[in-house]
Amino acid sequence: MTDTLTQLFIGGAWVDAVDGATLPVDDPATGEIIAHVADAGPKDARLAEEAAVEAQQEWARTAPRARSEILRRAYEIILERTDELAHLMTAEMGKPLAEARGEVAYAAEFFRWFSEEAVRIEGGAGVLPDGRNRMVLSRRPVGPCLLITPWNFPLAMGTRKIGPAIAAGCTMILKPAPQTPLSSLALAGILKEAGLPDGVLNVVTTSRAGEVVEPLLRGGKIRKLSFTGSTGVGRLLLAQCADTVVRTSMELGGNAPFVVFEDADLDKAVDGAMVAKMRNMGEACTAANRFFVHSSVAEEFGRRLAERMGSLVVGPGTRDGVDVGPLIDANGRAKVEELVADAVQRGAEVLVGGHTPQGPGCFYPPTVLADVDPGSRLMDTEIFGPVAAILTFEDEDEVVGRANDTPWGLVGYLFTEGLDRALRVSERLEVGMVGLNTGLVSNPAAPFGGVKQSGLGREGGRVGIDEFLEYQYLAVPVS
Numbered sequence: 001m002t003d004t005l006t007q008l009f010i011g012g013a014w015v016d017a018v019d020g021a022t023l024p025v026d027d028p029a030t031g032e033i034i035a036h037v038a039d040a041g042p043k044d045a046r047l048a049e050e051a052a053v054e055a056q057q058e059w060a061r062t063a064p065r066a067r068s069e070i071l072r073r074a075y076e077i078i079l080e081r082t083d084e085l086a087h088l089m090t091a092e093m094g095k096p097l098a099e100a101r102g103e104v105a106y107a108a109e110f111f112r113w114f115s116e117e118a119v120r121i122e123g124g125a126g127v128l129p130d131g132r133n134r135m136v137l138s139r140r141p142v143g144p145c146l147l148i149t150p151w152n153f154p155l156a157m158g159t160r161k162i163g164p165a166i167a168a169g170c171t172m173i174l175k176p177a178p179q180t181p182l183s184s185l186a187l188a189g190i191l192k193e194a195g196l197p198d199g200v201l202n203v204v205t206t207s208r209a210g211e212v213v214e215p216l217l218r219g220g221k222i223r224k225l226s227f228t229g230s231t232g233v234g235r236l237l238l239a240q241c242a243d244t245v246v247r248t249s250m251e252l253g254g255n256a257p258f259v260v261f262e263d264a265d266l267d268k269a270v271d272g273a274m275v276a277k278m279r280n281m282g283e284a285c286t287a288a289n290r291f292f293v294h295s296s297v298a299e300e301f302g303r304r305l306a307e308r309m310g311s312l313v314v315g316p317g318t319r320d321g322v323d324v325g326p327l328i329d330a331n332g333r334a335k336v337e338e339l340v341a342d343a344v345q346r347g348a349e350v351l352v353g354g355h356t357p358q359g360p361g362c363f364y365p366p367t368v369l370a371d372v373d374p375g376s377r378l379m380d381t382e383i384f385g386p387v388a389a390i391l392t393f394e395d396e397d398e399v400v401g402r403a404n405d406t407p408w409g410l411v412g413y414l415f416t417e418g419l420d421r422a423l424r425v426s427e428r429l430e431v432g433m434v435g436l437n438t439g440l441v442s443n444p445a446a447p448f449g450g451v452k453q454s455g456l457g458r459e460g461g462r463v464g465i466d467e468f469l470e471y472q473y474l475a476v477p478v479s
């Protein structure tokens, strides 16, 4: 077991915050403090920025193969340390160990994928229409980047940004969420071990996000912001990026519809619902938030889903056999309680769950609500917890209209055995991703991202690296 890293990572060195501040990290299953990490302020952010700016030119000149091999080595080290990383993640975030192991594999895969992409950055060349001028197109790294990640996938949200940034030849500052800094620091340690040059990645953990981030975005040296988090914070950061015209990628909130048609295979639909709802205890941007089920199958779907949800074991993520860990913190749980209370007060029937257990830890039971009133708050709020809200519908036009009636558009899930309907409805859904007869869309080889207020840009897939590259066009007249 390697020692838990708790300092800032700046210019390749582990350092305390300039003012010596630290912030506590706790285990949401017990409320106990498990570590204190350095709490960066604006001065530390400036040092990280200097390190990233200084390293940029040389890093951009580094051979793509060298960048690729660093990612490949880091991928292998991550997999070798799966258990260690999974325990760290479960301790700071709460997800059951089996899910944490799954996230380690998912996170590592972004490094493998982008190690393969680093050597396939394509430019182009051509004769312009006048027959005289030639064009040479090359791809250049965008420059020093700021990467901001949320707490729900502490490792994967980091590798999904760091992987393409390294592959493209960008230097970066990573600011992880204060609830889950340990996984990001461990990742920095692994990349150092894998041979990443000093200053390419800098990690600032902080409880003072606003004070640390705003000067970086307004300072003119950071050329790109890649943010994953809520739509509200995304909007604020977009405004801060406007003055210095910083390029942005925004992976924001979701409000996913999960549509079950009358011709759906209900076994698949219930299996899919368990994944789309319960992956990460419902604390996922891709979580199914609104279940629209055709009235002819709604009762059976609700009964079967409630049975499956009711059989899940809730408890500390480190305990054997546990399926559902605690929510991230007391605020996260209070929000879920309020949303359920509001839906029940408007007439929803609780098929299973719905009551907060006594005792320590931020636990909330898997819950299914039927006959949810469309005016309920959870219809236009990300629940971010293990609560499935079921509404019924009668026809295709109606359900498409209701599914699209939201400012978000990250993902939608469709369950139908009709190919015609599957294609027609997917094309009408205003979302960046559709799961057809599946509750899982995330895959490092596919472009992940949303439309409307769910974000800008894509992460992963062939296009993921484009977010970190600029085109340069060289005009060459030939006489």
Ligand code: NAP
Pocket: 148, 149, 150, 151, 152, 153, 157, 175, 176, 177, 178, 206, 207, 208, 209, 210, 213, 214, 228, 229, 230, 231, 233, 234, 236, 237, 250, 251, 252, 253, 254, 284, 285, 286, 382, 410, 449, 450, 454, 455
């Ligand atoms: P959040 O509150 O928006 O925070 C995300 C990150 O932004 C954290 O590191 C946070 O640090 C930082 N932040 C907050 N205010 C900031 C400010 N004024 N300036 C700079 N940074 C600031 O979101 P969260 O609660 O951690 O994560 C859940 C959200 O992320 C959900 O909406 C979920 O849908 C979304 N998400 C989206 C995707 C996707 O790919 N589309 C993936 C995962 C999660 P502090 O906590 O210190 O403020």
